[in-house]
Amino acid sequence: xxxxxxxxxxxxxxxxxxxxxxxxxxxxxxxxxxxxxxxxxxxxxxxxxxxxxxxxxxxxxxxxxxxxxxxxxxxxxxxxxxxxxxxxxxxxxxxxxxxxxxxxxxxxxxxxxxxxxxxxxxxxxxxxxxxxxxxxxxxxxxxxxxxxxxxxxxxxxxxxxxxxxxxxxxxxxxxxxxxxxxxxxxxxxxxxxxxxxxxxxxxxxxxxxxxxxxxxxxxxxxxxxxxxxxxxxxxxxxxxxxxxxxxxxxxxxxxxxxxxxxxxxxxxxxxxxxxxxxxxxxxxxxxxxxxxxxxxxxxxxxxxxxxxxxxxxxxxxxxxxxxxxxxxxxxxxxxxxxxxxxxxxxxxxxxxxxxxxxxxxxxxxxxxxxxxxxxxxxxxxxxxxxxxxxxxxxxxxxxxxxxxxxxxxxxxxxxxxxxxxxxxxxxxxxxxxxxxxxxxxxxxxxxxxxxxxxxxxxxxxxxxxxxxxxxxxxxxxxxxxxxx
Amino acid sequence: xxxxxxxxxxxxxxxxxxxxxxxxxxxxxxxxxxxxxxxxxxxxxxxxxxxxxxxxxxxxxxxxxxxxxxxxxxxxxxxxxxxxxxxxxxxxxxxxxxxxxxxxxxxxxxxxxxxxxxxxxxxxxxxxxxxxxxxxxxxxxxxxxxxxxxxxxxxxxxxxxxxxxxxxxxxxxxxxxxxxxxxxxxxxxxxxxxxxxxxxxxxxxxxxxxxxxxxxxxxxxxxxxxxxxxxxxxxxxxxxxxxxxx
Numbered sequence: 001x002x003x004x005x006x007x008x009x010x011x012x013x014x015x016x017x018x019x020x021x022x023x024x025x026x027x028x029x030x031x032x033x034x035x036x037x038x039x040x041x042x043x044x045x046x047x048x049x050x051x052x053x054x055x056x057x058x059x060x061x062x063x064x065x066x067x068x069x070x071x072x073x074x075x076x077x078x079x080x081x082x083x084x085x086x087x088x089x090x091x092x093x094x095x096x097x098x099x100x101x102x103x104x105x106x107x108x109x110x111x112x113x114x115x116x117x118x119x120x121x122x123x124x125x126x127x128x129x130x131x132x133x134x135x136x137x138x139x140x141x142x143x144x145x146x147x148x149x150x151x152x153x154x155x156x157x158x159x160x161x162x163x164x165x166x167x168x169x170x171x172x173x174x175x176x177x178x179x180x181x182x183x184x185x186x187x188x189x190x191x192x193x194x195x196x197x198x199x200x201x202x203x204x205x206x207x208x209x210x211x212x213x214x215x216x217x218x219x220x221x222x223x224x225x226x227x228x229x230x231x232x233x234x235x236x237x238x239x240x241x242x243x244x245x246x247x248x249x250x251x252x253x254x255x256x257x258x259x260x261x262x263x264x265x266x267x268x269x270x271x272x273x274x275x276x277x278x279x280x281x282x283x284x285x286x287x288x289x290x291x292x293x294x295x296x297x298x299x300x301x302x303x304x305x306x307x308x309x310x311x312x313x314x315x316x317x318x319x320x321x322x323x324x325x326x327x328x329x330x331x332x333x334x335x336x337x338x339x340x341x342x343x344x345x346x347x348x349x350x351x352x353x354x355x356x357x358x359x360x361x362x363x364x365x366x367x368x369x370x371x372x373x374x375x376x377x378x379x380x381x382x383x384x385x386x387x388x389x390x391x392x393x394x395x396x397x398x399x400x401x402x403x404x405x406x407x408x409x410x411x412x413x414x415x416x417x418x419x420x421x422x423x424x425x426x427x428x429x430x431x432x433x434x435x436x437x438x439x440x441x442x443x444x445x446x447x448x449x450x451x452x453x454x455x456x457x458x459x460x461x462x463x464x465x466x467x468x469x470x471x472x473x474x475x476x477x478x479x480x481x482x483x484x
Numbered sequence: 485x486x487x488x489x490x491x492x493x494x495x496x497x498x499x500x501x502x503x504x505x506x507x508x509x510x511x512x513x514x515x516x517x518x519x520x521x522x523x524x525x526x527x528x529x530x531x532x533x534x535x536x537x538x539x540x541x542x543x544x545x546x547x548x549x550x551x552x553x554x555x556x557x558x559x560x561x562x563x564x565x566x567x568x569x570x571x572x573x574x575x576x577x578x579x580x581x582x583x584x585x586x587x588x589x590x591x592x593x594x595x596x597x598x599x600x601x602x603x604x605x606x607x608x609x610x611x612x613x614x615x616x617x618x619x620x621x622x623x624x625x626x627x628x629x630x631x632x633x634x635x636x637x638x639x640x641x642x643x644x645x646x647x648x649x650x651x652x653x654x655x656x657x658x659x660x661x662x663x664x665x666x667x668x669x670x671x672x673x674x675x676x677x678x679x680x681x682x683x684x685x686x687x688x689x690x691x692x693x694x695x696x697x698x699x700x701x702x703x704x705x706x707x708x709x710x711x712x713x714x715x716x717x718x719x720x721x722x723x724x725x726x727x728x729x730x
Contacts, residue, residue: 333593336582345568345597
């Protein structure tokens with residue numbers, strides 16, 4: 001029941017003793033030289049803007065030399081250590097390199113997302129799912145009880161709602177990527193369509209949220225089909241590139257079609273959510289007055305939390321139901337083998353389009369929730385980084401696993417929020433230390449840890465949607481990676 | 485035209501079929517007949533165009549010239565999934581089972597064409613034909629052995645109650661004993677239920693012994709045809725496909 005290490009280092013008593021020092025030194029020196037060479041363009045010089053807003057080049061030679069020294073020592077000790085330790089050196093090295101990669105990626109792209117290494121057991125869904133659901137349902141009330149209306153606001157809003165949005169997006173994308181096996185790198189486009197649908201419909205036509213929600217879903221689904229048609233023949237890498245481009249196109253249209261979307265400035269003044277017509281304000285007809293409660297913004301936040309929870313559970317419910325229907329099984333079969341599907345009489349065109357449309361619809365729902373929660377939308381919210389985060393949630397969660405996706409979303413979105421709580425570390429590392437800047441470092445490291453320990457995602461077992469006598473999960477470890 | 489030995493028109497008829505991969509011509513005008521209740525085999529060396537013939541019948545790739553007629557209906561331009569719904573089933577080259585789905589789910593996919601009508605009955609039937617699959621029912625398709633996967637591919641095809649079963653190299657990479665077992669099942673199905681089978685094989689000896697009639701294919705052309713026994717006796721066939729080691 002434990003997450004067993006996949007391979008144990010070979011403990012070979014006859015292994016040759018530590019190799020001689022000279023080749024180890026030579027090896028380590030070469031590695032340090034390479035590290036220094038790599039550091040030179042990236043780390044040795046750093047552009048900063050000074051008080052006059054001019055760019056000045058700051059040299060950071062000691063840092064580069066320090067990194068080279070660390071690499072030197074690391075390789076030296078790796079070389080002189082017994083062979084069965086080297087596996088661990090290599091793992092540490094891989095994780096460190098992954099972290100560096102993540103940190104470098106941030107300099108090119110900005111955005112949210114990190115993950116702490118998380119161990120998951122392979123079969124905890126039976127009790128863990130309902131238990132987690134119970135905790136999530138009670139979460140706002142527990143927080144409210146513990147911290148009061150003011151203290152709990154941050155927790156319900158920044159953690160609860162934020163995570164639930166990504167759980168929902170993850171579940172929506174899971175239909176496309178996890179079930180139908182269509183790698184979609186532009187999922188945020190549908191999120192954007194949903195958000196702008198609500199923003200524009202409510203500000204121009206004055207439609208209420210409950211009318212806009214299905215409309216946003218339909219519009220997003222329509223765009224899903226529009227994207228689906230030209231990419232029907234594509235798979236894998238090619239599909240990924242086209243969907244990536246699609247996501248960017250939507251964002252660029254939102255930026256440049258100023259008459260319609262107000263460009264970079266975005267759309268503000270989006271009507272807030274109401275409690276089925278009762279506004280959450282401090283007036284006489286407001287929620288607090290009607291229910292004889294002291295006025296507090298917390299009620300709206302709690303309502304938003306339950307709203308997104310309901311939307312996410314709807315996504316989950318529909319996905320689980322569909323998996324048992326022929327269409328759901330056709331999605332999974334399509335992921336496995338498209339040619340076999342066709343020769344079994346499955347219309348792969350329709351199967352793909354329904355996957356795109358349904359995934360997009362849930363993205364659209366989440367988008368209009370985003371708009372009603374923020375009261376403001378702008379193209380900045382729909383960058384590629386969002387798509388990458390959602391995709392990472394699906395992949396880390398274990399493709400096709402609903403519970404895994406939920407856990408991955410909680411970790412990926414919750415961890416960077418938690419890092420904001422680490423302000424006390426400034427006392428140790430000085431005022432310049434900003435823990436949130438290390439998000440990407442941890443993100444990269446977590447990715448590598450995952451690839452080493454759980455290459456098929458947190459919940460890699462796929463429970464069959466139908467079974468003869470009893471349900472029997474099939475371990476993901478039984479099948480090679482990449483071969484299903 | 486030659487071939488039509490049975491009383492009625494052939495169930496499957498290929499006339500002058502030419503198929504191209506880009507500019508390369510894989511099939512150079514092929515005539516094949518498969519009559520109802522027959523086992524017909526198509527043998528030939530690697531790259532002769534056997535699998536292409538099979539795939540062309542299924543519409544992927546599509547024939548550029550010529551006609552494919554099934555049960556009097558021209559299916560040359562029909563999309564693959566609609567051809568399959570005319571109750572032609574295929575065990576494709578390389579088996580192409582769904583590796584992450586269980587054996588049971590694989591079989592269910594096969595039955596989805598006729599909307600799971602008489603599903604339990606058909607399931608019982610394929611489990612009788614291949615008892616091994618019953619043992620493996622809750623197991624993932626990808627965890628089966630090669631022979632079991634081939635059985636699964638055939639069983640999945642049978643779940644749709646096809647009028648024509650097309651098998652592409654069912655003996656590929658399997659132990660002789662398993663090959664024998666699979667061929668026995670095919671012969672049995674043909675004898676008891678009158679199932680029409682179109683078999684593409686490299687294992688010429690086994691295929692010709694099993695089949696009522698056979699076609700020999702060389703470089704995209706059918707060069708010989710006749711009954712299985714006739715072809716087995718032909719010196720050219722023996723030289724090319726049998727004595728060369730099989």
